Amino acid sequence: MSQQESRDAYWKANLRVMAICLVIWFVVSFGFGILLADVLDNIQIFGYPLGFWFAQQGSIYTFLVLIFFYAWRMNQLDREHDVHED
């Protein structure tokens, strides 16, 4: 595989991981936290209505997991496609 092809494959793989993360990002914050909040509020987890929990707590935890997952997965991809540093 030429260097250009390898780089294109890397970029495609990167875009795929990114798209998955962004879909989750959107669904959890805008979906669960806002659009579906009223529906989810009918479910109660301890003292939290679920929609309210997603809006004020759950979305933030999800963001954190997403960033660390992306960083970890990209490090793998960097190596697989031989574009990592040092």
Place this chain on the structure above:
Amino acid sequence: MDLQLLTYIVVGATFALYIGIAIWSRAGNTGDFYVAGKGVHPVANGMATAADWMSAASFISMAGLIAFLGYDGSVYLMGWTGGYVLLALLLAPYLRKYGKFTVPSFIADRYYSKSARIVAVICLIFISFTYVAGQMRGVGIVFSRFLEVDIVTGLLVGMGIVFVYAVLGGMKGITYTQVAQYCVLICAYTVPAVFISFQLTGNVLPQLGLGSQTVGEQVYLLDKLNQVIMDLGFGAYTDGSKAMIDVLAITLALMVGTAGLPHVIVRFFTVPKVSDARKSAGWALLFIALLYTTAPAVGAMARLNLTETIWPEGASAQALAYDERPQWFRTWEQTGLLKFEDKNNDGRVQYYNDGNAAFQRTAEARGWAGNELTVDRDIMVLANPEIARLPNWVIALVAAGGIAAALSTAAGLLLVISSAVSHDLLKSVFVPNMSDKAELLAGRIAAAFAICVAGYLGYNPPGFVAQVVAFAFGLAAASLFPVIIMGIFSTRINREGAIAGMLTGLIFTFGYILYFKGIFITPLAENVPENWLFGISPEGIGVVGMLLNFAVAFAISRVTAAPPQHIQEFIQDIRVPRGAGGAHAH
């Protein structure tokens, strides 16, 4: 020991610490000054980013806003954290690979244009100055309340401290000072929250306490809060009252604005590697999340404590007698941020929602003649430990934390202003053959000048400090963010498209906010939902500006020549991590 002396000691100790760090980490060259010699560990960088990002607004105002907005306050919580996902995925690694010092440099190189650089510098300076004015004001408020000096003295002390470590230390000094400031501010925020959560729910973690039952009762805290405030005619705490489209727009504008703020982006230039830039965004969000997941608990618990102080036996019994008001009530009354007006002349503090027509009859039957207590939202976090009767050292710590939050953000902003002036305007446009040493001096002079302007704005806030928060985010979302994104992910967007896009987004957003908020001029229309475009408030309009920016840039780029070959190579190069050296100037 009395509160004032204790506050002096705690705040003085933190100042000594910041100055000590500044002397230890002085900047020797422009690399140190702009990007801390690119050798900052990702965890330290994450802490510094967190302190840089969490301003007086996050520390002092946010929980207070949430306390009074309830569910609607979620726009700030999600908006100001969700942006880090965009930063980590879409911007940070590529900008780090690019490796030069400033955001306008990236825009200038990617769009091969000096005009693009100048437009970017204008956006950057405007965003940063509006921000920094609010920070200095925050310093002034904390000083005047806790150290009981007047606002001018407070401002001068704050300016002096920032001057020492921002001007001497540059990015290197700022970064290590911010690490210390993060530790101060996070302790100051969480310690009272832990105390209060334990008092109310028996749970030491505020994040869990908010979902727990209150001590001695079989009722959940949030259910109780809903009940207590609904008895006073307010809407339920866990339900919103804003229109959904507006909630969506504001949240997205704050997220995108976060990712487009120059003083946040530049933090990712300071780490050694591309992989560190990705990780560092995660660390930054982790440190931010410690405060942001605590804030909703602080807000809800403060609202409950406040309401129960005013209505000790509940809304159907007697309200607090004004003569028996607690000490914190008296001290905050002196600042004018807490006001009591005895409308029905019964000597008691009737606090309720007099804007609720359906509740009007109940209120009249009880002999209430309108809400008698006005609480400035900004005092909730600062007054919280006093309301909950926590020991004096906790209150002193909160004062130090508020100052740390304001100073750390002010310093980061001043640095991007100074690098925009010395690097992007002087070095790159007007005096290309400037020496490194002269540039460093110019940077320091620009920072000193910026501090004076910030101090002046802090003393004479143009009356819109609260409004400009939305303004700065909207502008960042509508101007810088789209062109950076397109610069990385599209090979087709060219100079003409980018400049037209930036100007469209900027002018549209600026115009819309001006139209409703009337900064410098009288508003042209009343700021009410009926008048808004698509029902989107000026706070959220940056989203529409951003979409226009994208649309115009695509359209113009389609009909003009594609970017030249060397730009295509430039884009291919920033997309892969390998070959990222240290951040460099040329």
